[in-house]
Amino acid sequence: MQVKIEPSWSSVLEAEFEKDYFKSLTDFVRSEYQQHTCYPPGKLIFNAFNATPFDQVKVVIIGQDPYHGPGQAEGLCFSVPPGIAIPPSLVNIYKELQSDIGFTPPNHGNLKHWSDQGVLLLNATLTVRAHQAGSHQNKGWEQFTDAVIQKLNEKQEGLVFLLWGGYAKKKGRKINRDKHLVLETGHPSPLSVNRGYWFGNKHFSKTNDYLETRGTAPINW
Secondary structure, three states: OOOOOOHHHHHHHHHHHOOHHHHHHHHHHHHHHHHOOEEOOHHHOOHHHHHOOHHHOOEEEEEOOOOOOOOOOOOOOOOOOOOOOOOHHHHHHHHHHHHHHOOOOOOOOOOHHHHOOOEEEEEOOOOEEOOEOOOOOOOOHHHHHHHHHHHHHHHOOOOEEEEEOHHHHHHOOOOOOOOOEEEEEOOOOHHHHHOOOOOOOOHHHHHHHHHHHOOOOOOOO
16 A cells, blocks of 8 residues: 655654554555455545645544445545435434535535535544445554544644544544534434434534634635
């Protein structure tokens, strides 16, 4: 796995790429992609970083695993390419956007326009074997994405971290709440929604209110 990543991220993460765990991770991922069908396509593994340069990040959304069905994963958490059925969690994200800010849901699940505006759509694990959720967990990706979050936490100021569900909350527990806005709620999956843990969180309007108070352009969700 050759790391082709946007230059500002390359500079910030240079030391991570040289660590033993990342070299082991690279060997594992290369082997998996050679022997099995894995997602996302190799060229999209670092898509979240290439779509949203380090110095342009305004908002961070933390997912867990890439989608593991054909054609779904594109390296952006919760996002799928145009023409792919909108996943249930994203349907619920769209519903909350609709009630929160009057958003009109599109007929697709592609969130690239969020990335282009500074929303880092970061999965904790960046690869997965087809039809096997969690198959690439605990191989080093989590350590890498922890480092990503820590770099943003340390070097930036005034970011919004959206932590949806227990996994994301745990992932973001070291974020400095004095420097950044951290919003937490349940996961948008149907299971969490049915327990009453998602709708009404107003994270999208709260994000924009915070950005605007800092003189930063809001996100056009």
